[in-house]
Amino acid sequence: MTSVQCVNPRVRRIRDSPQTVLQNLAEHITKEISLQKPFKEVIDVSAGDTHRAVLKPVSFLRQVLAVCVYPALLEDKSLPLDVKIRAQKLLEACDGGSVGSYTASSGLSHVRQSIAEFITKRDGIPSFAENIFICAGSQRAIMIAVKLLASGEGTTRTGVLIPAPCPHTLYPLLDEADVVLVPYQLMEEKGWAVELDKLHQALQATRRNCEPRAIYISNPGNPTGHVQDRKSIEEVIQFAAAERLILLVDEVYQDSVYGKDREFISYKKVLFEMDKEYAETVELVSFHSLSSACMGECGMRAGYMEVVNMDPEVMYYFDNTLCGDISTPVTGQLALDLMVIPPQPGDPSYDMYIQETLFTLATLSHNAKRVQEFLNKLPGVSCQPAMGGIYLFPRLHLPCGIKEQAKLLGLKDDVLYCQKLLEEEGVLAGAGQYGGITDSCHLRLCILVPSDTLDEVLARLSSFHCRLLGGTVTPRDA
């Protein structure tokens, strides 16, 4: 029998993340609830899965997809006319008029064209379909871009700068690509802003260990909620240019900026409005996803990347690497088309579409403010305000007792906190540690949940937190 020693050492290196451990615990608790728990259900606010949180999907998107899946619905009298016209158009873009056919590895050309039009309109800067690559989610796209750059051994291994904190899915993703991860610290006291000094520091510290070739940025920030302004983006671009780094910009929450006087500006727009020495040379890959806040279609697995200023010979390998995936799921590709070209004013579905997406944005904005204020009132908790995205990332100042307990158990403070919160109150929060924060203690909270769910989460969290601190609080920590 194949023993575990025979398993690919690179595969064996992948360990359960704290997130997986917590999720397994949540599953276990869910099964046991009826027997012994004081709560009726586990509420998961550790990850952005809006449909699980029972927020409604965008009707227009689902209607069009239903017709594409079962074209006999083109005759259905209850569906709006624009739904049927759009479905007809999308079906024509599929080989054999069926979502069951393979597509080109880089995606349906019709959808790549729609994405290019969307970006052109968004930025006022031309975008071209041949620079757009569709894949099964933005994370897959990031993986492909990084895999392409991974090379060397020992001190010549490719290094990728990543923020701390970063999306909790990033570590396992980039680890698999076999690159050296070089964290740069975000400035918590400045609302998790990117600071140039920290970028230089990170680069300096790693120069002898690897060959840094790319910098990953999450904007709007996951899990920080920070949204960069033009000046900050310009600084990062200048840094990347000076250090010859490729910009890998995760812009999946571009549709959910709600901070006062803050708007989403894409890295591409800023780059192309800078001097020629930047606009024509800095290599940029930007990522977007159907799992974005307003669509939230995580289960459909579709996203894309736009690649600019890249050598065509290198571009060839984006396409070639994607061939390994055969096709991105077609329903996901069509949904991307609907995301980037939604109903327009005057269309029968326009009003409902606007209503639904505005509701999501209002929920986010309202929850962000509410949770931040609530958390800052809890003893031993401080939370920066968010300007966009779907997370808050509060800091916990825990009493010595629990820190010692964590040490004894061989756990990080935040992982133990999350375990107890889950066991005692049935709330699954994310442990900050896995976002690359190791020397302080943070929680990751998804705020894109209905308001009654949020009531329940805050009540449970507060009750747990005060119990924990009440029992072991010391003057220094409280």
Next chain:
Amino acid sequence: MTSVQCVNPRVRRIRDSPQTVLQNLAEHITKEISLQKPFKEVIDVSAGDTHRAVLKPVSFLRQVLAVCVYPALLEDKSLPLDVKIRAQKLLEACDGGSVGSYTASSGLSHVRQSIAEFITKRDGIPSFAENIFICAGSQRAIMIAVKLLASGEGTTRTGVLIPAPCPHTLYPLLDEADVVLVPYQLMEEKGWAVELDKLHQALQATRRNCEPRAIYISNPGNPTGHVQDRKSIEEVIQFAAAERLILLVDEVYQDSVYGKDREFISYKKVLFEMDKEYAETVELVSFHSLSSACMGECGMRAGYMEVVNMDPEVMYYFDNTLCGDISTPVTGQLALDLMVIPPQPGDPSYDMYIQETLFTLATLSHNAKRVQEFLNKLPGVSCQPAMGGIYLFPRLHLPCGIKEQAKLLGLKDDVLYCQKLLEEEGVLAGAGQYGGITDSCHLRLCILVPSDTLDEVLARLSSFHCRLLGGTVTPRDA
């Protein structure tokens, strides 16, 4: 600017396959048709993409999925009752009742359970949900299994035995996993049967180059159309046991066996009906897919593998490796459920389901016979009969003139043949070379096409072939 020399050498190693070159040419020709070509459209019979060939999808599957995508259709009066009941049940299996939610990495437990029930019923041997792993297509599943086994360097690198000919997608797939591919010859003159001698020969020849750890089998055979009987399967299992090889069995065409007195028997059934020394020890991973002949839902990207007799510590890494994929597309997972548990006698959708799938099988069976007979009448062509699957794999005996021309152009004979066939007649056939056949000349023809398309393909092929041979035919070759 990043130069192509900086691209990951493992990525750079991936070259365009003959299939890609031919597909690109087909695309180019399609664009030019209106100007200068004698045909009105390019017909692709190189790959199994039944919906592109305008064969109809299974209505029940599409109806249920449409309701799952847009649950307001539960109120639709025109949809059959069993469609709505089934959709309701599947929605309940999704977190938040939405296809937009993430699922566990190994798939929805409801669907894994359905698959285990299907296998149990098919084989009369118990199957367990925890041994089933759902992924984005059977090829992704094969990739994951092989990646898990890949290890070593130089002469200790993992070797995988693969048939020649093999599915044309297998080489790029396994190449990426960085294992040594060890071809074993199938017996063309015996209808492409697997012969024990050839397995031993292949193993003998490679012992010093690598550590053979697995054998891949395609049954029903892609692209050969061969279907193994119980005795042949037993022999392969005994061989694998003696040589301590893991069996990787691609059974995606299990639903399409039409050979006289031939039925599909799974490797698992045969294995578990053998003596304990085999039944309890031989490690087996078997693969199935939604892209199977009768469903043909290639664009939905879903498949699964069942893993038996594997060390639980090793099993853990199947799950762990799948985590990198986040979730398999949910609509694809639900479609798998519908594939393995179709409508039952008495259900409103039963009759239509049976009618549709029998039509596919009848088309296959009829086309297989017709094409084989047709090809064997062409000068310089011999074609083994197929018993299952969706391909025929005829052999071409080409005249010296064209062989010399191919040599001059640096092309394999069959690639040149396919290029000319495509350019002159607009028929895209697969070149046998990429299925690992290098010393003789074969075509891969997908026969799962509507009968009028087939008429057109055969007419064009025959006209091209006779022109080619008529011009350069020599007595020895004709």
